[in-house]
Amino acid sequence: MVVKRMDNVGIVVDDLGRTIDFFRELGLELEGQGTVEGEWAGRVTGLGDQHVEIAMMRTPDGHNRLEISRFLKPPIVADHRNSPVNALGYLRVMFTVDDIDETLERLRTHGAQLVGEVVQYQDAYRLCYIRGPEGLLIGLAQELS
Structure with a gap:
């Protein structure tokens, strides 16, 4: 038996609305939003009895x-948001x-801050890390093919 696919990556935040707006600006689509509890x-x-607001976002x-x-x-x-x-x-x-x-210019209007600098790896990629809403660490990659 092998894994069929990776379904999602989870991120816990304090400000759900701000984080949704940030990832929409990045190009993700809001697939659904709701509450999970009980x-x-x-x-x-x-965790026992829990109450969680959830938003599922999909890549294009x-x-x-x-x-x-x-x-x-x-x-x-x-x-762990400020961990290196x-x-x-x-x-x-990481998103391509x-x-x-x-x-970067679009995401800066949503509070993104560059970590280090944008670097080029050979003739393959330009890469950087940013801190998004609430200090979330996000990687960006641009293919140079």
């Missing part, structure tokens, strides 16, 4: 999704964009 959900996550190609969650209950217990890229755990998600400079 004992059944807590059995999956191990339809192959990948980003699940953005805002926990109302139980309270948040840790904050070499910290343990899941820390960033058409034009990295134009994308």
Whole structure:
């Protein structure tokens, strides 16, 4: 048995609306939004009785999704948003964009800040990391083919 596909990557935030707006500006589409709560959900996550607002966003190609969650209950217990890229755990998600400079300009209006600088890897990519809403670490890549 092998994995069929990766369904989504989850990110926990404080400001769901601001984060949705940011990822819309990046080009993701809001697929759906709702609330998940109750004992059944807590059995999956191990958190017990929980109440979570969720937004599912889809990449334009339809192959990948980003699940953005805002926990109302139980309270948040840790904050990894300001961790550097070499910290343990899941820390960033990377998107391929058409034009990295134009994308950076658009995302700066939503509070994005460049981490380090935009660099070129051989003749293949231009790459950078940014801090998005709430300090989320996001990678951007532009193919140079």
